[in-house]
Amino acid sequence: MIAYLAQRFLTLLLVMLVTTMLIFGLMHAVPGGPFDQTQQPLPGPAMANIMHKYGLDEPIWRQYLNWLWALLHGDFGIPFEQPTMSVTGLIAKAWPITLIVGGITIAISYLGGLAMGLLAALKHNTWIDWVLTSAVSTAGVALPNYVVGFLLISVFSVKLGWLPAGGWGQPEDLILPVIAFSLYPMALMARFTRASTLEVTYADYVRMGRARGLSERRITLRYILRTALIPLITIMGPNIPNILTGSIFIEATFALPGLGSYFTTASLHRDYPLILALVLIVAVLWGTCYILSDVAYTLVDPRVRLEGLSR
Amino acid sequence: MTSTMEETVTVRRSSSSFWHAAWYRYKRNKLALVSGVIAVLILIVAALASLIAPYGYATQDLTQSLAGPSLHHLLGTDQLGRDLLSRAIYGARTSMAIAIGAPLLGAIIGIPIGIVAGWFGGITDWITLRLFEVFTMVPQILMALLLIALFGGGVLKLILFLGVTAWVGFGRLARAQYLALRDRDFVIAAKAMGVPTWRIIFVHVLPSAVGPMIVFFVQAIPATIFAAAGFSFLGLGVQDPLADWGKMINDGEQYLSVSLMVALLPIICIALATLTFSFTGDGLRDALDPTSR
């Protein structure tokens, strides 16, 4: 297992390297640079000076190596958007907020969704199934989260005044953003859990188990749940990095000073150091997520082997 | 044992009666049937938009900005005085084209890749997995910005872009399903009997694997509409004045306290489409699964 994990993480490093190279090229290929001015274009010498100061006048491959070299020394550079701070400082300020909201969202939505989906599947074709499937899970999937956010704020903040409309600083600030953010993943989780549980519930070997006299509970836990989890891990696993890196909509709607908005603004403003740092974060999260879900497969399905899952 | 088995519909070898049986099972599910009809209706409305809508999607009347429902405009108007009902109808055309076209493209690209990766294993699988990872890590916004700068925007390019970025989801799912199923008894049995590979895949594996894929496809529909809306502000997306449900929500969100309908109508449309396609998908999944009740 250790050898396997080591091999996977090394592969991840390779993938990250390739990805950063791709993105480096992509960033520089997009028209417009980080220091273009709008009303009056920067005078030539000023532009040349700035480019030189940030090392942007060197050939791309040299810039990449410079960046890599600095990275290996722990220096992620200076964000062009906030030149008085460092990239690490910026991220250190913004990410914890996103992580807190994201962490709670994952806990609530995944566990809640799992429970809802299981219940709906086990009570297939009853009214419980119908309500959970249509009302809750479809509503969650069909409503964009900023609309949910707006609705929550207008009801609970403006009309009732129970909860704050936004901002960050008190525990109450967490409630509405988490609800708005978790609706979609919870609904998704519920739908997939229900679908894959249903797949399994009527499978022969489960019926065999029932006929053999095993209790419904034992069947559910040992057989249904485990098999149903496989496609779930495939689909819901990758959602975790999405949630942990925040949603620009949620953060704008609830005025949360988190990381989510930087993903868009960094690209829009051609903030190269910030883009690369964010990509690294995403890469580490995704890579780890894939590795963990592959490991999870083995725990859930004894027929699955770890060596690249192939023959 | 035999008594319970008698209640099930026997699965026969030939595919034509498999599909027959599936259709029969689908029809029996009233909810799925009704949803299917509505879903088809939505698609018909989308296709015939120019014939059905009372106004064009771009016809403005600046004096009627954000007006409520009236005789002339059954559901009111938006900020440029355009008829909301017409925009919703034309929006069906745009949104359905994107929401079905892009995941379809993603499925067409992703599912074969996933199955191939699972089938061949080894280095093919390893490369495919790395491709999954790289594609997920590259920020879509950057790619979109580059593509739009090079090729311009528009609905077709949007479908291409979203479809190509959607292949990862389908690929991973197909691969995982394939791997989960290939060691199942009935597949091993078929192999032992000498059934050719392609037949195994299409006739035996695919129908069982299709369940989660249908669910994945169906949830991709609203997700694609929102992704398209998200890109519309970058310029790679539906361009004004073309109507698109996701974009209409975006545009209408700022006017919510002045006119609720501007954003509410597309939300209802998306919710309706999502619901009906979900139930239809559920029904299809149930129908195609030979072991369902």
Place this chain on the structure above:
Amino acid sequence: MSDKESERLRRLPYLTRRGFMLAGGAGALGLAAACNGTHATVSGAGQKNALGLKLPSGAAPASEQYYVQAFDSTGASYKAMDFYETVYSRAPLADQFNIPLVRLNQDYSIVPGAAKGWEQSADKNSWTFHLRPGIMWSDGKELTAADFVETLRYSADSKHAWDFSWFWSGVIKNYTEAVAGKVPANQIGVKQGSDKYSLVIETEGPVAYIPSACLYTTPLSAAALNKHGSGTYNINPSTCVSCGPYILTKFDPTATVVLGPNKKYSGPFKPPIDGLVGKIYAGGDMLPRFQTGEIDTISVTPLDLKIAAKNSRTKNLHLYKNPNDFEIWYAFFDVTKKPWSDLKVRQALAHSIDRDTLVKSLLAPLATPAYGYLTPGYPFAVEDPLKPLTNYDPNKAKSLLAEAGYPDGKGFPNVTFNWWANAVSNTESVVQALTQNWKKVLGIDIKLQELDKTTFYAKMNKKPTEIGMGFVSYGMDYFDASNMLSVYKGGGRHNWNNAQYDALLAKGAAESDNSKRQEIYTEAQTLLTQQAPALFVFHLLYGYYYAPYIKGSALSKNKDGYDGIQWPGFGATSNSLQQLYVADNESSWPRQKQTGVV
């Protein structure tokens, strides 16, 4: 002034959350419960504030004489607090640590600042400014001509690569050469005159508008500049050196900038307000923040007005309006490409815009229809001679298009109209109204293609320009027709090269007689509108709300009937600094307590 993004509420459309203030939003206001402004039991009239100024009657106590403004950090980057360090990356509340040579009053006239008088030389090739003695920096040194000389030399230094060096290029002697590194920066035409209070500016030929341009002479401290090597010493409270009424107390570029009173201030203008707070927001709606008392003033859009009208508190607030930086929003063509190379085509489009309806339904009350580049009220702006050249005349438009060879729009080539989203000018709706307009009147189908802001400007500013037809704006940099009109000078950003126009501009810049200048610039504006390389759609008006306790003559109507704090805003370059104060909060408007001020 160009892009003062910190003063505009630019936001990506989907980031707004306007809907929160539903009618009677008592809930939101109730949230500020603990921080409600209190009706002062003691008035501040006659009290002295921290700078030693006696407060006027009706003023709130000295402890409440601070002013809170909001800044949207979307797209902004904050590097420094001084104009001469960087213009485009200035942090909120920049340029408060000094006094420029001249200032601007409410009627857009130049009035004395650090300089008490000035005159042009007999040969018209230089100007001399006479400084007031006795203005001290907070480090004990006196403000003299040397500070201005060092600051301007710093701006021309090719190593510093100042991002605004186009401003003095071609104006101050040797400036262009210094920026290019051809001569050392100390060779530029800025030097001490006969004594340390006399500053001489030598120009490249006669330049009539030097006093206007010298609004931008907010000096750095020569001593501090030499000590630190750059102007960034002012973003650190411990190294901040100021000769203005304020000094830096707190600098957190993601949250807030706070300026406290400069106790060592000895300058001629003492403001009643002795503390400034700049609150930095990464987008989001400003109106709720204003309503809950987080900030004292906001800039509003027409949509904000609709929402505010539904709220019992805000619906009776007076809307202050002024042109701010006199923006013109216009559609431009690349006249070197078909079909825009044909004058008749351009004029056809010009005559087919129904500006009045467009402005009324999409922008009112915060815009006026535009017929030329300059907003009425701006120096040397005219309007009446321009109207017949571009008024809404569908029949004329149709016949012009037919003459050009596209009767009823038949055969008109495919064109793309590029734009970038800007909520303040409601661009998305405006461009759709424009294209619909042209379709209805002329029968031509123009395709809209949105670009993100960076890509749009990158493409537009390329030489040759890559945008065939686009929608853009310009706001002035200084108060003189030579500034705005120079955007269309040959070799500028729009690829329109007209020798006659260039000649007129050159003449106008050198001419010192104002009536002659008016003639020259009238001719130039007429030529510009008639040749139609651009279609002028509207001039933006900025709308402001101030909390009812913010009072002063800075807010009252100026000679053109505009009110609210005029351009360039509450700062050292404007005399609004002395004319604003915090009054008794009679209406119990919510006002949140600010920490760290005074």
